[in-house]
Amino acid sequence: MKDLVFATNNQHKIQEVKLIIGKTFQIISLSDIGCTDEIIEDANTLEGNALIKSRFVFQKFGYNCFADDTGLEISALHGNPGVFSARYAGEPPDFEANIDKVLREMSDISDRNARFRTVISLILGEKEYFFEGFIKGNILNHRRGNNGFGYDSIFVPSGYNKTFAEMKNEEKASISHRYIALSELMKFLNSVDTSGII
Numbered sequence: 001m002k003d004l005v006f007a008t009n010n011q012h013k014i015q016e017v018k019l020i021i022g023k024t025f026q027i028i029s030l031s032d033i034g035c036t037d038e039i040i041e042d043a044n045t046l047e048g049n050a051l052i053k054s055r056f057v058f059q060k061f062g063y064n065c066f067a068d069d070t071g072l073e074i075s076a077l078h079g080n081p082g083v084f085s086a087r088y089a090g091e092p093p094d095f096e097a098n099i100d101k102v103l104r105e106m107s108d109i110s111d112r113n114a115r116f117r118t119v120i121s122l123i124l125g126e127k128e129y130f131f132e133g134f135i136k137g138n139i140l141n142h143r144r145g146n147n148g149f150g151y152d153s154i155f156v157p158s159g160y161n162k163t164f165a166e167m168k169n170e171e172k173a174s175i176s177h178r179y180i181a182l183s184e185l186m187k188f189l190n191s192v193d194t195s196g197i198i
């Protein structure tokens with residue numbers, strides 16, 4: 001199996017990505033390559049942040065790699081928290097405080113439309129590529145479920161009546177924004193000759 005570096009140490013993401021493409025690629029994390037640096041994600045778009053992570057790994061360690069950046073984009077909040085999803089309630093990043101802030105801001109709002117959007121940046125053979133995936137849904141006015149991470153407990157994907165946090169890991173991994181973006185990445189990797197590159 002070919003190795004592919006995924007520029008993250010988020011165990012939830014690694015687990016999800018392994019469920020999705022782990023049969024085709026051996027997923028190598030940042031700690032696996034000895035990268036302990038804190039990568040500052042200070043771009044103002046998901047694309048920019050994903051690129052910061054993949055470029056960092058490529059430039060410092062020389063690996064072809066991919067990185068993702070995800071945001072919860074809520075229509076009534078003009079796309080927020082969006083690229084600010086991790087630190088929406090300030091430093092240090094706190095999933096619970098972030099959810100509390102969203103629920104507070106949405107308390108009088110009837111338009112509950114939102115989407116999770118993932119952007120993947122791939123660096124392969126010194127070239128840069130982007131892939132995107134999103135899933136639409138609704139924001140609840142209270143938490144439901146204990147699985148997952150981030151905003152999972154307040155997001156119900158369209159066509160379902162449970163939150164991501166009420167789904168089994170496999171179920172979320174089979175429909176999520178990350179799944180859709182990774183499927184695009186896989187389509188691309190399957191369409192090019194990667195021998196000698198990875």
Ligand code: IMP
Nearest residue numbers: 068069070071072085086149150151152
């Ligand atoms: P990241 O920069 O891609 O790690 O994502 C930024 C923030 O978005 C995370 O800290 C989480 O709060 C949130 N997030 C990312 N992916 C998910 C997901 O799959 N479910 C719920 N929240 C997520």
